[in-house]
Amino acid sequence: MPEPVSVSVVHDTPPSVPDFTQWPSFPFEGDLRVKQLDDPVPVEPPRRGEGHRECTACNAPDDAYIWVGERWRVRAMDRPTGLPMVLILESRSHLDLGDLPNLLAAELGVMTVRLERAIRSLDGVARVHVNRWGDGSAHLHMWFLARPYGQLQLRGTFLSLWDSILPPISESQWRENLAMVAAWLAEFGGRPLAEPPRIQWQAPSSFTGQSPVEDEPTEGEAVSVIESAEEVPPAEEPGDEASAAEARGPRV
Numbered sequence: 001m002p003e004p005v006s007v008s009v010v011h012d013t014p015p016s017v018p019d020f021t022q023w024p025s026f027p028f029e030g031d032l033r034v035k036q037l038d039d040p041v042p043v044e045p046p047r048r049g050e051g052h053r054e055c056t057a058c059n060a061p062d063d064a065y066i067w068v069g070e071r072w073r074v075r076a077m078d079r080p081t082g083l084p085m086v087l088i089l090e091s092r093s094h095l096d097l098g099d100l101p102n103l104l105a106a107e108l109g110v111m112t113v114r115l116e117r118a119i120r121s122l123d124g125v126a127r128v129h130v131n132r133w134g135d136g137s138a139h140l141h142m143w144f145l146a147r148p149y150g151q152l153q154l155r156g157t158f159l160s161l162w163d164s165i166l167p168p169i170s171e172s173q174w175r176e177n178l179a180m181v182a183a184w185l186a187e188f189g190g191r192p193l194a195e196p197p198r199i200q201w202q203a204p205s206s207f208t209g210q211s212p213v214e215d216e217p218t219e220g221e222a223v224s225v226i227e228s229a230e231e232v233p234p235a236e237e238p239g240d241e242a243s244a245a246e247a248r249g250p251r252v
Ligand SMILES: [Zn+2]
Pocket: 049, 055, 056, 057, 058, 059, 093, 094, 095, 139
């Protein structure tokens, strides 16, 4: 007679690891096994900025950002990252992606393109991965992750994992990159807050030639990001606790 199959046997034979563990971009090797999946909860817990939980984005002052505008802000992690640039674009309004009114939705598109362009203009950046997860905080925040040029093994979906694996870039390079992006965004309005390193800072004029030609910079805050003559993206300096917490935690 065949042995009866018990529940424990099922638990002892988890699904085989998927093919992506064999991809060159997968950061780990060795013996792997798939985690046991928890039972789904009937009601999900509130995210930050939901229910009784405070919103770290709404509570963060402008000086926690590398660039700030009328309706958008951009912040960095609180320390140099493994990738040449990791930034978060946030709306000022406490809204999630699907809640954006048309104006902000349209501006999000413009801001996304502009920020991608700014980060991609940095030396040594091949690609900028744009992600929105939103599992950790209810306040809209888009992740921008720069992949180093030539690092083909970092291509694709594991880039956010590699950021925590790679040794951090130098502090001076990190600050210079932040200042470059902040200055780029400020070409269209808003206020750059990231400061270049005290030494060896290259004047912003060194990269004005790379500026997008679609818009002309204007003085002061722009009315709308999508109105080329009057936009305002934001940039910030790292250092707030929210950034620090998020920098250490998973990309959520
Ligand atoms: Zn908020």
